[in-house]
Amino acid sequence: MSSFADRKDQAADPLSPATIFLMATACAFAVATLYYNQPLLPEMGASFGRSGSDAGFLATATQLGYAGGLVLFVPLGDRIDRKRLILTLLAFNMVSLLAVTFAPTFSALIAASVAVGLTAVTAQIIIPAISGLAAPDVRGRVVGSLLSGLSAGLLFARTLSGVVGGHAGWRTMFLVAVGIDAVLMVIVVLRLPRTPPSTTLSYRSLLSSLGGLILREPVLRVACLTGFLMFAAFSALWGSLAALLAEEPYHFGPDMAGAFGFVGIAGLLASPWIGRAVDRLGNRLVLRFGALTVLAAFLLAIEAGAHIGFLIAAMILLDIGNRAGLVANQSRIYALAGEARSRLNTVFMTSYFLGGATGAGVAAHLTQRFGWHGLAATGIVFALCASMAALAAKRSRCL
Template structure:
């Protein structure tokens, strides 16, 4: 069937609201740390645990969409996410905040249920465009979270931000209940077999392994910056507050506009070319960020390059993964996005380590090494056939 532009737009909005809950904390980390008497970099544990939780949710919840009604699964996840956000808002100490943040990540996986569901309804010729549009929604959610988190945190405190995020889940619940298409002909599969089949997919699909590995490394590089940026900008010579730090999320606007075009370009040029371009953009971005301590211009240029590089790798790799096995799209997405956000957790930890060791230069070194490793993995991946799995490239 042909997927209407209206449905794609609505589902992109849902992706934005769903993913935003794992990014609200980023401009607030110094404020959180101060409220519990910690150093700014210590609050980076919240970012790491949120990404780990998201990877766990992808592994243990998203595969169910291959044998359970995706709409019902998404509604349960949204309700649980709202509760986890309220727990963050009420956290009496840092330990409870960390556990609550992990639960926020686990339950924030609605977008990763929507994307394979809608992709499964698309024709091969429009798949890259639709994936790019939905990922634009993800990027909009990231931008929304950083800006709202920064401004609301500066004016109302970080706890109010989590309360507002929980309320946004109510809107998400309504839109998903009314608009996400029902899936027909779902097979009857046991949960144990479903999880075991993930290992089979990894073992049998070499393309999936390479896409997952390069995606892990590229998002690790991207997350290394964003998990440590607030702590760096809160220190001299900048000394910005959370509202100002939130404004740095505006660099994602260019990427949001570009995502559908990146998807279409990936359809024409091929995944390996696009991923290589993305990895090179990431490395160049971190070279600019090395000078970010003394030049706001170089920092912003580096952030723009990082956003484009990460987006190019994500759109290209995910589009390719979805061509492998139509009957297992949710599980393929689980392996790919689970690896992707595991990379986010690894990158958050490495970014904070690099900053503690050598400030801006340490962060840049971590990012460049991860980007180069992604380029090498991509170069080793199989070349794309002109007509993968019997589908004609547009």
């Protein structure tokens, strides 16, 4: 016998404005889990007597865990009921957040951070499910709306964790995160549309098919490369920001570091516009715009240690540029093979978050040694490589 929630799913328009809004909210709460630690890294490290570089590895560990979750769990979205999959992952994510809260040692904290990332992939199950219900001529707009939720999640996570961590301690923030996961569960149960499985492949066959998708789809390869590089640049700044702001000339605590999350409003406001631009102008142009915007951001970041205005401007451009690249890439890969959307998303987002882990790790070492200039150099190198990859894709007509 169908449950009330199931009957509501069947009766509701799967892409009504209310559903898209609630799914964007679900994406926001899901992705926020990855970023609660970023404004709190200095305090988390200090509580175990660790340096800023060591604390920065917590962000890298979370991103690496997320990449692992993308490979291990997101392909199952093509094979089994997505609601059941998401609710199971959320339950394990809540346990992982509790493990962070009560971690007795720094090693245990790293392990728990990996587990948080591993089980925080629910947004990447929701996005291909919803985009698959959209008509091709509005898919960019729908993806843009869902990615507005991701932008809101980044803003929400960094701002909330900065305030809570600054006043009640970093462990309290992760207890709050458990409650937020509970709210996310309610949204998923009530409003995630039913989407039938698109394949009967076994779990082993699902995983082995990922390599075939990479070999068969040149568009996917370009998206993976540019996504890796652009998110590496993005994570280089955000993974190092709290540690840099704690030093001269700013001496900001976690609450002020978290307040910088408000620059995410730029990406939040720009995402629907970017989605419409993809529908009208095409993926190639929007991707190149995004890569060049990220490059411009880090050119401004050269002076971020001298004047806070340069830092804010750089962060706004970085958020818009990264978001443009993400919408352009995801809109394109979802059009490749409808029966493999979850697996396409797995390949792309795994590369994307491996880039994030790489950027955060490289920047943690260079900023400790060279400060803001080390951060700027890291971002400029990644952004230049992304721009060249996008240009090469245009010339070879791979995108």
